[in-house]
Amino acid sequence: MRRLEKFVANASALPLPGFGAMAFVVVSGSVAYGVALGGHTGQVLDGIGQPLGFAIDKVDVRGNSETSEIDVLQALWMTGSQTLLSLDPTGARQTLESMPWIDRASVQKIFPDRVEIDLEEHRPYAIWQTGQSFFVVNREGKKIVPYVPGRFDALPVVVGTGAASAAAGVIDDMEGFPELRARVRAYVRVGSRRWDLELKNGVTIRLPEDKPMDALAEVVQLDRQNTLLERDIAAVDMRLSDRVVVRLTPGSLGRRAERLKERAKLIKRLGKDKPV
Numbered sequence: 001m002r003r004l005e006k007f008v009a010n011a012s013a014l015p016l017p018g019f020g021a022m023a024f025v026v027v028s029g030s031v032a033y034g035v036a037l038g039g040h041t042g043q044v045l046d047g048i049g050q051p052l053g054f055a056i057d058k059v060d061v062r063g064n065s066e067t068s069e070i071d072v073l074q075a076l077w078m079t080g081s082q083t084l085l086s087l088d089p090t091g092a093r094q095t096l097e098s099m100p101w102i103d104r105a106s107v108q109k110i111f112p113d114r115v116e117i118d119l120e121e122h123r124p125y126a127i128w129q130t131g132q133s134f135f136v137v138n139r140e141g142k143k144i145v146p147y148v149p150g151r152f153d154a155l156p157v158v159v160g161t162g163a164a165s166a167a168a169g170v171i172d173d174m175e176g177f178p179e180l181r182a183r184v185r186a187y188v189r190v191g192s193r194r195w196d197l198e199l200k201n202g203v204t205i206r207l208p209e210d211k212p213m214d215a216l217a218e219v220v221q222l223d224r225q226n227t228l229l230e231r232d233i234a235a236v237d238m239r240l241s242d243r244v245v246v247r248l249t250p251g252s253l254g255r256r257a258e259r260l261k262e263r264a265k266l267i268k269r270l271g272k273d274k275p276v
Contacts, residue, residue, distance in 0.1 A: 042086040049083030053112050056083060063119035066101040072117060075099060084109045100145050103138075126171065127157045128164040129186075141165035156187065163189035170195050173213050180220055183229070194239075202249075204235040218244070 049055065059076065061069050075095050081087040089107040096105035096117070104120040125139040127147050134147035136155070141164035158167040166189060174181040180197075188196040195212060197205040208215050215238035222228045222244070228236065237245035 042080060045086035046082040049085035054083040054085050055113060056081070056087065056115055057113040059115045059117065061117045061119065064101075064121065066121050067099060067119065071099065072096065072119070076115070076117075084111055084113065084115070087115065124152055124155060126164070126167050127152060127155050128167070129157060129159045130161065130163075135164075137164045137167075139168050141167065157185065158187045158189065160189035162192040163187065166192075170212075176213065177216060177220055180216070180223075199229065201229070203229050203233055205229075206235060206237045206239055208239045208241070212238075 056076075059073060061072050064072065076092060079087065079092050079095055081092075087107075087109055089109060092107040093105045096102050096107070096119070101121045102119055103122045106118045108116045108118075110116055122138040122142065122144045124136045124144060126137055128135050128137045128141070128143070135143040136145050136147050136152055137143055143164070156167070156171055158164060158171075167187065170187055174184070183199045183201070184197050185200045186198045188198060190196055194209040195207050197207065197216075199205070205216070205219055219228070219236055219238060222236075223230075228246070232249055232251065233246050234249045235247040237247065239245075
């Protein structure tokens with residue numbers, strides 16, 4: 001034990017034949033020394049590595065756009081490593097992958113003093129509303145960060161339980177209806193089975209569970225022929241396979257009732273004026 005301590009204490013003063021031999025001597029001696037001290041291997045390795053030039057001096061970060069380099073460096077320092085000898089690439093990778101935007105990370109030690117970090121970040125795909133909370137999610141429905149109005153406003157909005165994980169299916173299908181897709185304000189998941197499309201003008205298209213895009217194609221055709229979706233209606237219900245149900249707005253219902261009332265009066269008056 002005393003001989004090992006003496007060797008380590010004087011290691012930096014010994015003539016070293018080459019980089020490979022130096023690394024071998026330092027690593028071998030430090031492991032034994034750390035074990036002898038009872039589990040303080042990281043601190044011991046840093047104590048040995050710093051005077052030998054293995055202190056982390058350069059960190060190259062690639063692949064980050066949403067994650068700042070400062071945040072990456074702070075996450076790296078959280079591992080407690082100060083030299084390449086004590087840095088655990090697996091532990092550092094796991095620390096980085098726990099950060100909100102980072103999907104995958106790789107950490108490589110480049111001796112004597114550099115760390116290379118390659119990142120793959122989540123791609124924002126949609127805004128998910130669950131209850132009163134909003135999150136930016138990726139294509140698989142994983143929450144990335146809370147949504148803040150402004151930056152990601154162009155993303156499609158999906159609403160309801162299970163909407164985030166099922167969003168890719170309906171959003172991909174909507175590529176076949178570009179004109180209608182531009183009019184959608186939100187995709188609402190109903191009962192984890194089907195979708196309602198809420199349009200920007202307030203009209204709701206209620207799609208069936210089976211063959212929803214066939215039903216949507218019918219709605220698009222009706223709109224082209226009769227400007228259906230521009231009328232004073234509340235909803236187009238496509239859940240019944242043999243009919244299209246159009247629900248009027250309260251205002252439209254009132255106006256329709258007034259028209260029917262006026263029509264009834266006119267018919268009654270015409271009946272009275274009819275010659276006997």
